[in-house]
Amino acid sequence: MTSDQRCPCRSGETLAQCCGRHLDGAAAPTAQALMRSRYTAFALGDPEYLSDTWHPSTRPSSIELDPEQRWLHLTVESASGGGPFDTDGIVEFTAVYRTPAGRGELRERSRFVREDGRWYYVDGDVS
Template identity: 60%
Template sequence: MVTDESRCPCLSGNPYGECCGPLHRGATAPTAERLMRSRFSAFALGLPEYLLLTWHPRTRPEALELDADQRWTRLDVLATESGGPFDSRGTVAFRAWWRSDVERGTLEETSVFVREDGRWYYVDGVVG
């Protein structure tokens, strides 16, 4: 169980209560990278409602079922382009590690984000 004092699953180096925790409780992400990190943490913590909430309505699926056997263990941000507090669009390239009881793997993606009405949303991504 993750507490506010625990290391944040996104590996920012900050405690969960100062990093992704506030975003998971409703605070607005200031940048596309912060939203992407909070979405990784949501996968790691099993928070599909947050993932749907932060997914742009144009591309959001009706429902999202997470694989309970898949554990997300590490996130490396490889590059960002735009996505700052005054931008309306940005991209974040990342590599994420996962494992299950029978296998391990990585996901490398360049994610596209848009900011509308002061909130960042995940639009889609290109898996690399």
């Protein structure tokens, strides 16, 4: 994917204007921006970014992505807190994917914390 193509998170912006800058090291300003960039990391196959943005208290020792899972689109259902001056936030979303077994949906209520000016994914409830 090139930086002038539409971002996988479906914000309507290009990858460079949206999640690409976070994947390149710029801190996400909100929990929702971090969640969108993490979705983009899944879509682009970037486990290093996923690990770097996962809170150390809950981060797995390794992240293995399924090369046969293709992420199709993201819908943000709601967000609570998670603003530039908050210390925590919740983002609920639905992510649609396809595997060789067919199409599926991941619905999650994700929790985020902001420490030292950076947002981190803590954990989530999947339904």
